[in-house]
Protein backbone atom coordinates (compact mmCIF):
# COMPACT_ATOMS: atom_id res chain seq x y z
CA UNK A 628 0.00 0.00 0.00
CA UNK A 629 1.31 3.43 -0.93
CA UNK A 630 1.65 5.63 2.14
CA UNK A 631 3.21 8.68 0.59
CA UNK A 632 2.89 10.45 -2.76
CA UNK A 633 5.06 13.26 -4.03
CA UNK A 634 3.72 15.33 -6.90
CA UNK A 635 4.98 18.24 -8.86
CA UNK A 636 3.15 21.13 -7.17
CA UNK A 637 -0.39 21.23 -8.59
CA UNK A 638 -2.28 24.23 -10.00
CA UNK A 639 -6.00 24.94 -9.78
CA UNK A 640 -7.44 25.84 -13.19
CA UNK A 641 -10.80 27.09 -11.81
CA UNK A 642 -11.33 28.78 -8.46
CA UNK A 643 -13.50 31.49 -6.92
CA UNK A 644 -11.50 33.64 -4.51
CA UNK A 645 -14.12 36.41 -4.22
CA UNK A 646 -12.90 39.80 -3.02
CA UNK A 647 -12.44 42.06 -0.01
CA UNK A 648 -12.29 40.29 3.35
CA UNK A 649 -13.02 36.92 1.70
CA UNK A 650 -9.48 36.91 0.35
CA UNK A 651 -8.10 36.40 3.88
CA UNK A 652 -9.76 32.94 3.83
CA UNK A 653 -9.59 31.91 0.19
CA UNK A 654 -6.11 32.98 -0.85
CA UNK A 655 -4.14 31.30 1.98
CA UNK A 656 -6.21 28.12 1.48
CA UNK A 657 -5.42 28.04 -2.23
CA UNK A 658 -1.77 29.06 -1.78
CA UNK A 659 -1.18 26.27 0.74
CA UNK A 660 -1.65 23.73 -2.05
CA UNK A 661 -1.41 25.31 -5.46
CA UNK A 662 1.24 27.37 -7.21
CA UNK A 663 -1.22 29.03 -9.58
CA UNK A 664 -4.95 29.43 -9.85
CA UNK A 665 -7.20 30.51 -12.65
CA UNK A 666 -9.26 33.10 -10.81
CA UNK A 667 -12.89 33.33 -11.80
CA UNK A 668 -14.12 36.86 -12.53
CA UNK A 669 -17.74 36.60 -11.29
CA UNK A 670 -17.40 39.34 -8.69
CA UNK A 671 -20.11 41.92 -8.09
CA UNK A 672 -19.60 43.87 -10.31
CA UNK A 673 -17.73 41.42 -12.55
CA UNK A 674 -14.15 41.78 -13.82
CA UNK A 675 -14.87 42.92 -17.37
CA UNK A 676 -11.79 44.87 -18.42
CA UNK A 677 -8.01 44.96 -18.17
CA UNK A 678 -7.89 47.63 -15.47
CA UNK A 679 -10.29 45.73 -13.23
CA UNK A 680 -8.29 42.53 -13.74
CA UNK A 681 -5.04 44.29 -12.85
CA UNK A 682 -6.53 45.83 -9.71
CA UNK A 683 -8.15 42.55 -8.63
CA UNK A 684 -4.86 40.74 -9.12
CA UNK A 685 -3.14 43.25 -6.83
CA UNK A 686 -5.73 42.69 -4.10
CA UNK A 687 -5.20 38.93 -4.33
CA UNK A 688 -1.42 39.22 -4.23
CA UNK A 689 -1.69 41.32 -1.06
CA UNK A 690 -3.50 38.42 0.62
CA UNK A 691 -0.81 35.81 -0.19
CA UNK A 692 0.89 34.71 3.07
CA UNK A 693 4.54 35.73 3.40
CA UNK A 694 5.78 32.13 3.34
CA UNK A 695 3.89 31.16 0.17
CA UNK A 696 4.45 31.65 -3.52
CA UNK A 697 1.20 31.89 -5.40
CA UNK A 698 0.39 33.29 -8.80
CA UNK A 699 -3.18 34.30 -9.61
CA UNK A 700 -3.94 33.95 -13.33
CA UNK A 701 -6.57 36.45 -14.33
CA UNK A 702 -9.69 36.00 -16.42
CA UNK A 703 -12.06 38.51 -18.04
CA UNK A 704 -15.84 38.11 -17.65
CA UNK A 705 -17.51 38.32 -21.06
CA UNK A 706 -20.67 40.38 -21.46
CA UNK A 707 -22.79 41.31 -24.47
CA UNK A 708 -20.78 44.54 -24.51
CA UNK A 709 -17.25 43.14 -24.51
CA UNK A 710 -15.41 44.53 -27.54
CA UNK A 711 -12.61 42.97 -29.61
CA UNK A 712 -10.35 45.87 -28.47
CA UNK A 713 -10.81 44.72 -24.86
CA UNK A 714 -8.97 41.52 -25.73
CA UNK A 715 -5.65 43.07 -26.74
CA UNK A 716 -5.77 45.32 -23.67
CA UNK A 717 -6.49 42.31 -21.46
CA UNK A 718 -3.62 40.38 -22.96
CA UNK A 719 -1.27 43.30 -22.34
CA UNK A 720 -2.42 43.28 -18.68
CA UNK A 721 -1.46 39.60 -18.35
CA UNK A 722 -4.99 38.21 -18.58
CA UNK A 723 -4.82 34.64 -19.90
CA UNK A 724 -8.46 33.78 -20.62
CA UNK A 725 -12.04 35.02 -20.89
CA UNK A 726 -15.06 33.35 -19.31
CA UNK A 727 -18.48 32.75 -20.73
CA UNK A 728 -21.29 32.82 -18.21
CA UNK A 729 -24.56 32.35 -20.06
CA UNK A 730 -26.71 35.07 -18.47
CA UNK A 731 -28.54 33.63 -15.46
CA UNK A 732 -26.76 30.26 -15.49
CA UNK A 733 -25.06 30.42 -12.08
CA UNK A 734 -23.88 32.57 -9.15
CA UNK A 735 -23.25 36.18 -10.24
CA UNK A 736 -23.97 35.58 -13.92
CA UNK A 737 -26.57 38.32 -14.40
CA UNK A 738 -24.21 40.37 -16.57
CA UNK A 739 -23.34 37.33 -18.66
CA UNK A 740 -23.82 36.75 -22.37
CA UNK A 741 -27.39 36.43 -23.65
CA UNK A 742 -26.47 34.87 -27.01
CA UNK A 743 -23.06 33.48 -27.90
CA UNK A 744 -23.33 35.10 -31.34
CA UNK A 745 -23.05 38.46 -29.57
CA UNK A 746 -19.44 37.68 -28.67
CA UNK A 747 -18.34 36.16 -32.00
CA UNK A 748 -16.14 39.20 -32.85
CA UNK A 749 -14.58 38.87 -29.38
CA UNK A 750 -13.97 35.13 -29.83
CA UNK A 751 -12.29 35.97 -33.11
CA UNK A 752 -9.97 38.39 -31.31
CA UNK A 753 -9.25 35.81 -28.59
CA UNK A 754 -8.41 33.21 -31.20
CA UNK A 755 -5.99 35.66 -32.81
CA UNK A 756 -4.41 36.81 -29.53
CA UNK A 757 -4.18 33.32 -28.04
CA UNK A 758 -6.46 33.88 -25.05
CA UNK A 759 -8.35 30.82 -23.83
CA UNK A 760 -12.14 30.60 -23.85
CA UNK A 761 -13.45 29.20 -20.54
CA UNK A 762 -17.05 28.08 -20.52
CA UNK A 763 -19.75 27.55 -17.92
CA UNK A 764 -21.58 25.09 -20.14
CA UNK A 765 -25.26 25.20 -19.28
CA UNK A 766 -28.28 26.52 -21.13
CA UNK A 767 -30.62 28.71 -19.12
CA UNK A 768 -33.96 28.03 -20.85
CA UNK A 769 -36.50 27.51 -18.07
CA UNK A 770 -38.11 24.73 -20.11
CA UNK A 771 -34.90 22.66 -19.97
CA UNK A 772 -34.55 20.39 -16.96
CA UNK A 773 -31.66 21.39 -14.70
CA UNK A 774 -30.11 17.90 -15.05
CA UNK A 775 -30.05 18.25 -18.86
CA UNK A 776 -28.68 21.76 -19.15
CA UNK A 777 -25.07 20.80 -19.74
CA UNK A 778 -25.84 18.21 -22.42
CA UNK A 779 -28.15 20.61 -24.30
CA UNK A 780 -25.52 23.35 -24.13
CA UNK A 781 -23.00 21.06 -25.85
CA UNK A 782 -25.45 20.18 -28.59
CA UNK A 783 -26.92 23.62 -29.24
CA UNK A 784 -24.11 26.05 -28.44
CA UNK A 785 -20.64 24.66 -27.85
CA UNK A 786 -20.52 22.41 -30.90
CA UNK A 787 -21.10 25.49 -33.09
CA UNK A 788 -18.36 27.50 -31.39
CA UNK A 789 -15.88 24.64 -31.75
CA UNK A 790 -16.68 24.44 -35.46
CA UNK A 791 -16.57 28.20 -36.04
CA UNK A 792 -13.31 28.80 -34.11
CA UNK A 793 -11.08 25.83 -34.82
CA UNK A 794 -7.94 27.49 -33.41
CA UNK A 795 -9.53 28.82 -30.22
CA UNK A 796 -8.45 26.96 -27.07
CA UNK A 797 -11.61 26.09 -25.15
CA UNK A 798 -11.94 24.75 -21.61
CA UNK A 799 -15.32 23.32 -20.72
CA UNK A 800 -15.34 24.05 -17.00
CA UNK A 801 -16.44 21.74 -14.17
CA UNK A 802 -17.90 19.00 -16.40
CA UNK A 803 -20.59 16.86 -14.80
CA UNK A 804 -21.81 14.40 -17.42
CA UNK A 805 -20.70 11.47 -19.53
CA UNK A 806 -21.90 13.54 -22.48
CA UNK A 807 -19.41 16.30 -21.67
CA UNK A 808 -16.55 13.83 -21.19
CA UNK A 809 -17.35 12.27 -24.57
CA UNK A 810 -17.73 15.65 -26.26
CA UNK A 811 -14.29 16.73 -25.05
CA UNK A 812 -12.64 13.43 -26.00
CA UNK A 813 -14.12 13.54 -29.49
CA UNK A 814 -13.25 17.21 -30.14
CA UNK A 815 -9.87 18.25 -31.52
CA UNK A 816 -6.78 19.04 -29.43
CA UNK A 817 -7.93 22.61 -28.71
CA UNK A 818 -10.78 21.47 -26.45
CA UNK A 819 -10.22 20.40 -22.84
CA UNK A 820 -12.13 20.25 -19.56
CA UNK A 821 -11.69 20.77 -15.85
CA UNK A 822 -13.18 18.35 -13.32
CA UNK A 823 -13.91 19.17 -9.67
CA UNK A 824 -13.17 16.93 -6.70
CA UNK A 825 -16.81 16.96 -5.66
CA UNK A 826 -18.06 15.70 -9.02
CA UNK A 827 -15.57 12.82 -8.72
CA UNK A 828 -16.57 11.98 -5.16
CA UNK A 829 -20.33 12.46 -5.24
CA UNK A 830 -23.52 12.08 -7.21
CA UNK A 831 -27.00 13.46 -6.67
CA UNK A 832 -27.94 10.74 -4.19
CA UNK A 833 -25.41 12.21 -1.78
CA UNK A 834 -27.21 15.55 -2.05
CA UNK A 835 -30.81 14.34 -1.96
CA UNK A 836 -31.21 10.97 -0.21
CA UNK A 837 -32.03 11.06 3.50
CA UNK A 838 -32.60 14.82 3.54
CA UNK A 839 -31.40 17.67 1.39
CA UNK A 840 -27.77 18.55 1.99
CA UNK A 841 -27.08 22.07 0.77
CA UNK A 842 -23.30 21.92 0.87
CA UNK A 843 -23.39 19.49 -2.07
CA UNK A 844 -25.43 21.96 -4.08
CA UNK A 845 -23.34 23.53 -6.79
CA UNK A 846 -23.76 24.26 -10.47
CA UNK A 847 -23.70 22.41 -12.73
CA UNK A 848 -25.64 20.23 -10.31
CA UNK A 849 -24.43 16.76 -9.29
CA UNK A 850 -25.81 14.14 -11.70
CA UNK A 851 -26.60 10.43 -11.42
CA UNK A 852 -23.93 7.86 -10.59
CA UNK A 853 -23.32 6.76 -14.18
CA UNK A 854 -22.13 10.30 -14.92
CA UNK A 855 -19.94 10.33 -11.83
CA UNK A 856 -18.38 7.07 -13.06
CA UNK A 857 -17.73 8.57 -16.49
CA UNK A 858 -16.00 11.58 -14.89
CA UNK A 859 -13.84 9.31 -12.74
CA UNK A 860 -12.89 7.33 -15.84
CA UNK A 861 -11.99 10.53 -17.72
CA UNK A 862 -9.97 12.06 -14.87
CA UNK A 863 -8.01 8.88 -14.22
CA UNK A 864 -7.52 7.94 -17.88
CA UNK A 865 -4.28 9.86 -18.35
CA UNK A 866 -5.90 11.78 -21.21
CA UNK A 867 -4.32 15.26 -21.05
CA UNK A 868 -7.60 16.91 -22.06
CA UNK A 869 -8.86 16.49 -18.48
CA UNK A 870 -7.25 18.42 -15.65
CA UNK A 871 -7.81 19.79 -12.18
CA UNK A 872 -10.17 22.71 -11.51
CA UNK A 873 -11.68 22.74 -8.04
CA UNK A 874 -14.48 25.26 -8.66
CA UNK A 875 -14.08 25.97 -4.95
CA UNK A 876 -16.86 28.52 -4.48
CA UNK A 877 -17.21 30.03 -1.01
CA UNK A 878 -20.59 31.03 0.40
CA UNK A 879 -20.97 31.73 4.11
CA UNK A 880 -22.77 29.04 6.15
CA UNK A 881 -25.92 31.17 6.48
CA UNK A 882 -26.10 31.59 2.69
CA UNK A 883 -25.89 27.81 2.10
CA UNK A 884 -28.12 26.62 4.94
CA UNK A 885 -31.09 28.71 3.87
CA UNK A 886 -34.53 28.37 2.30
CA UNK A 887 -32.94 29.48 -0.99
CA UNK A 888 -29.34 28.37 -0.68
CA UNK A 889 -26.49 29.58 -2.88
CA UNK A 890 -24.81 27.27 -5.40
CA UNK A 891 -21.19 26.42 -4.72
CA UNK A 892 -19.07 24.07 -2.58
CA UNK A 893 -16.00 25.18 -0.66
CA UNK A 894 -13.18 22.74 -1.36
CA UNK A 895 -10.07 24.94 -1.42
CA UNK A 896 -9.17 24.06 2.18
CA UNK A 897 -8.48 20.40 1.36
CA UNK A 898 -8.63 20.23 -2.43
CA UNK A 899 -5.67 18.06 -3.32
CA UNK A 900 -6.51 15.71 -0.44
CA UNK A 901 -10.05 15.30 -1.82
CA UNK A 902 -8.70 14.54 -5.29
CA UNK A 903 -6.25 12.00 -3.80
CA UNK A 904 -9.21 10.33 -2.12
CA UNK A 905 -11.09 10.10 -5.41
CA UNK A 906 -8.10 8.82 -7.37
CA UNK A 907 -7.27 6.23 -4.73
CA UNK A 908 -10.85 4.93 -4.73
CA UNK A 909 -10.47 4.46 -8.48
CA UNK A 910 -7.15 2.64 -7.98
CA UNK A 911 -5.43 5.35 -9.99
CA UNK A 912 -3.18 7.31 -7.61
CA UNK A 913 -0.46 7.02 -10.25
CA UNK A 914 -2.60 9.18 -12.56
CA UNK A 915 -3.04 12.03 -10.09
CA UNK A 916 0.13 13.93 -10.97
CA UNK A 917 -0.67 14.23 -14.66
CA UNK A 918 -4.19 15.46 -13.90
CA UNK A 919 -3.18 17.82 -11.09
CA UNK A 920 0.21 19.11 -12.20
CA UNK A 921 1.02 18.42 -15.86
CA UNK A 922 -1.98 18.68 -18.17
CA UNK A 923 -3.24 22.09 -17.05
CA UNK A 924 -0.05 24.07 -17.72
CA UNK A 925 0.54 22.06 -20.90
CA UNK A 926 -2.88 23.03 -22.28
CA UNK A 927 -2.53 26.67 -21.23
CA UNK A 928 0.94 26.83 -22.84
CA UNK A 929 2.63 27.58 -19.51
CA UNK A 930 5.61 25.88 -17.93
CA UNK A 931 5.04 23.18 -15.34
CA UNK A 932 5.94 23.93 -11.74
CA UNK A 933 9.30 22.66 -10.53
CA UNK A 934 8.79 22.25 -6.78
CA UNK A 935 6.84 19.39 -5.24
CA UNK A 936 4.22 18.66 -2.59
CA UNK A 937 3.94 15.50 -0.51
CA UNK A 938 0.77 13.78 0.62
CA UNK A 939 0.92 11.25 3.44
CA UNK A 940 -1.56 8.58 4.43
CA UNK A 941 -2.39 10.16 7.75
CA UNK A 942 -6.15 10.20 8.44
CA UNK A 943 -7.37 13.57 9.71
CA UNK A 944 -10.69 15.16 10.34
CA UNK A 945 -11.87 18.23 8.50
CA UNK A 946 -13.16 20.98 10.77
CA UNK A 947 -16.94 21.51 10.95
CA UNK A 948 -16.51 25.16 10.04
CA UNK A 949 -13.80 27.62 9.17
CA UNK A 950 -13.75 31.35 9.95
CA UNK A 951 -15.10 33.33 6.98
CA UNK A 952 -15.89 37.04 6.87
CA UNK A 953 -17.53 37.75 10.21
CA UNK A 954 -19.18 34.32 10.32
CA UNK A 955 -18.16 30.84 9.17
CA UNK A 956 -18.02 28.64 6.11
CA UNK A 957 -18.62 24.90 5.98
CA UNK A 958 -15.96 23.12 3.94
CA UNK A 959 -17.16 20.22 1.82
CA UNK A 960 -16.77 17.01 3.89
CA UNK A 961 -16.88 19.00 7.14
CA UNK A 962 -16.27 16.70 10.10
CA UNK A 963 -15.38 13.77 7.85
CA UNK A 964 -12.10 11.90 7.87
CA UNK A 965 -9.79 12.15 4.89
CA UNK A 966 -7.06 9.56 4.43
CA UNK A 967 -4.51 11.80 2.73
CA UNK A 968 -2.86 14.80 4.31
CA UNK A 969 -0.78 17.41 2.62
CA UNK A 970 2.40 18.43 4.39
CA UNK A 971 1.72 22.17 4.68
CA UNK A 972 4.44 24.80 4.44
CA UNK A 973 7.01 22.10 3.69
Ligand SMILES: NC(=O)N[C@@H](CC(=O)O)C(=O)O
Pocket residue numbers: 643669733734735763844845846847874876877890891892
Ligand atom coordinates in the same frame (compact mmCIF):
# COMPACT_ATOMS: atom_id res chain seq x y z
N1 LIG B 1 -20.16 26.42 -9.08
C1 LIG B 1 -21.07 27.06 -8.39
O1 LIG B 1 -22.06 26.45 -7.99
N2 LIG B 1 -20.95 28.37 -8.05
C2 LIG B 1 -19.96 29.29 -8.54
C3 LIG B 1 -20.21 29.74 -9.94
C4 LIG B 1 -19.88 28.72 -11.00
O2 LIG B 1 -18.75 28.25 -11.12
O3 LIG B 1 -20.76 28.35 -11.79
C5 LIG B 1 -19.92 30.50 -7.59
O4 LIG B 1 -19.35 31.52 -7.95
O5 LIG B 1 -20.43 30.39 -6.47
Ligand SMILES: [Zn+2]
Pocket residue numbers: 733763800801846847
Ligand atom coordinates in the same frame (compact mmCIF):
# COMPACT_ATOMS: atom_id res chain seq x y z
ZN1 LIG C 1 -19.57 27.73 -13.42
Ligand SMILES: [Zn+2]
Pocket residue numbers: 641642643667801874876
Ligand atom coordinates in the same frame (compact mmCIF):
# COMPACT_ATOMS: atom_id res chain seq x y z
ZN1 LIG D 1 -16.90 28.15 -10.86
